[in-house]
Amino acid sequence: MGYELAIIGAGPAGYSASIYAVRAGIKTVVLDKGMGGGLASISPKIENYLGFESISGMDLTEKMKQHASKYADIHFNEDVTAIKKSDDGFAITTSKQSYVVKAVMLCTGTEYRKLNAPGEQDLQGKGVSYCATCDGFFFKGKTVAVIGGGNSAVIEAIYLKQLGCKDVYLIHRRDRLRAEKIYQEKALKNKVTIVYNSHVEQINGTDKVESVTVVHTQTKKKSTFEVDGVFISIGEEPQNTLAKNLGVALDEKGYVIVDKQQRTNLKGVYAAGDITGGLRQVITACAEGAIAALTSTEVLDKQYPY
Numbered sequence: 001m002g003y004e005l006a007i008i009g010a011g012p013a014g015y016s017a018s019i020y021a022v023r024a025g026i027k028t029v030v031l032d033k034g035m036g037g038g039l040a041s042i043s044p045k046i047e048n049y050l051g052f053e054s055i056s057g058m059d060l061t062e063k064m065k066q067h068a069s070k071y072a073d074i075h076f077n078e079d080v081t082a083i084k085k086s087d088d089g090f091a092i093t094t095s096k097q098s099y100v101v102k103a104v105m106l107c108t109g110t111e112y113r114k115l116n117a118p119g120e121q122d123l124q125g126k127g128v129s130y131c132a133t134c135d136g137f138f139f140k141g142k143t144v145a146v147i148g149g150g151n152s153a154v155i156e157a158i159y160l161k162q163l164g165c166k167d168v169y170l171i172h173r174r175d176r177l178r179a180e181k182i183y184q185e186k187a188l189k190n191k192v193t194i195v196y197n198s199h200v201e202q203i204n205g206t207d208k209v210e211s212v213t214v215v216h217t218q219t220k221k222k223s224t225f226e227v228d229g230v231f232i233s234i235g236e237e238p239q240n241t242l243a244k245n246l247g248v249a250l251d252e253k254g255y256v257i258v259d260k261q262q263r264t265n266l267k268g269v270y271a272a273g274d275i276t277g278g279l280r281q282v283i284t285a286c287a288e289g290a291i292a293a294l295t296s297t298e299v300l301d302k303q304y305p306y
């Protein structure tokens with residue numbers, strides 16, 4: 001082993017960082033609790049990553065994985081349970097083994113935000129889903145609701161309509177969508193029905209989803225939509241437990257605070273990608289990973305000309 005840098009998380013940021021780190025002469029291991037790719041891997045379509053006019057998140061992150069695997073050791077299904085400061089660096093404990101490294105890079109990304117509506121938890125996997133790419137197939141010819149008004153929700157609604165769902169309701173809590181105009185126009189073109197000013201009161205059903213009840217935010221009038229599925233797409237929360245336990249400074253929303261070189265408040269600890277908040281795009285995650293890798297040379301006794 002004898003790794004110098006541990007990158008936690010094999011999403012776009014982690015993959016990009018690993019390529020730059022190994023090419024800078026750093027002995028690098030990437031640890032991921034799952035199969036890698038991060039949240040980007042389940043995006044139905046990515047149309048703003050330079051060089052790819054349109055590609056699924058799965059295909060794009062698979063290409064990244066192949067590329068990064070040519071350089072770094074990437075350990076999948078290895079969950080990092082603790083990172084502790086030690087005299088000569090950091091002790092990392094995983095579900096499989098332990099490591100001592102001189103530098104750590106947090107690329108742990110985000111996870112789906114929950115709606116916390118009655119019925120959501122009980123009906124998860126029974127019609128409630130957080131991923132149209134993963135579960136949309138089961139709803140061909142059926143009626144579904146997508147909750148949210150950001151890019152993800154609108155893209156998922158379009159994807160579900162194009163997949164062959166009979167009707168798709170996009171239920172949003174405000175009177176305008178947050179999503180970019182280009183996606184809003186595509187939603188209208190694809191006959192997605194947009195339901196504005198509506199707060200989800202309850203997801204109904206016993207063995208499976210049967211309907212969703214919403215309350216109009218101004219008139220307080222209740223409406224129930226008969227649906228077979230509810231896709232919740234209301235943003236993300238930072239996966240910051242490791243950062244928090246290590247003493248890394250977080251902002252008010254729980255994202256890791258970094259400087260322009262991706263340094264955290266702790267010497268030898270860097271962060272890149274969605275865990276740092278901000279734009280949260282694949283392209284920015286890759287760029288941050290590259291910067292973080294090169295900055296980490298400062299604690300690794302490597303000379304890197306930048």
Ligand code: NAP
Pocket residue numbers: 043045046047048113114115147148149150151152153155173174177178233234235236278279280281
């Ligand atoms: P987002 O932009 O944060 O949007 C979340 C949406 O969910 C907002 O419309 C928000 O409503 C709504 N929401 C949040 N909490 C809610 C709650 N408790 N109940 C009901 N609605 C709630 O999240 P996202 O769409 O997942 O996107 C995350 C990031 O990835 C963004 O930076 C986005 O631009 C990026 N992204 C980019 C692409 C692309 O460019 N291809 C694709 C997907 C995502 P309000 O509008 O009222 O706040």
